[in-house]
Amino acid sequence: MCEDMLYTVNDFSNELNFSVVLVDIDEDPEIKQQFNELVPVLKLGNEEICHHFFDRQALYKALGAEPTPS
Numbered sequence: 001m002c003e004d005m006l007y008t009v010n011d012f013s014n015e016l017n018f019s020v021v022l023v024d025i026d027e028d029p030e031i032k033q034q035f036n037e038l039v040p041v042l043k044l045g046n047e048e049i050c051h052h053f054f055d056r057q058a059l060y061k062a063l064g065a066e067p068t069p070s
Contacts, residue, residue, distance in 0.1 A: 001052065002040040008054045009042060016065055 006020070013020050025032040025039060035041050038051035044062045049055065060067045 005040040005042065005054050009059075012056075012059060015068070016059075016063055018063065 006022070009020055012018075023031065025035055035051075041051045042049040042054065042059070047062060049058045049062045057067065
């Protein structure tokens with residue numbers, strides 16, 4: 001699931017001009033405790049955009065962008 005979300009988010013990062021930072025939750029016990037059962041998680045700063053599956057509408061909303069036609 002992580003690879004699927006990363007692949008999709010990378011497509012949108014090119015379109016919407018943002019960068020993706022990967023965080024390995026296994027390297028930080030606090031982050032692992034917080035998100036272990038939600039992985040993969042997409043966040044913008046402290047705002048959780050979506051987890052488990054990519055949510056296109058939530059990403060556009062978080063970025064204040066207008067969705068492009070599918």
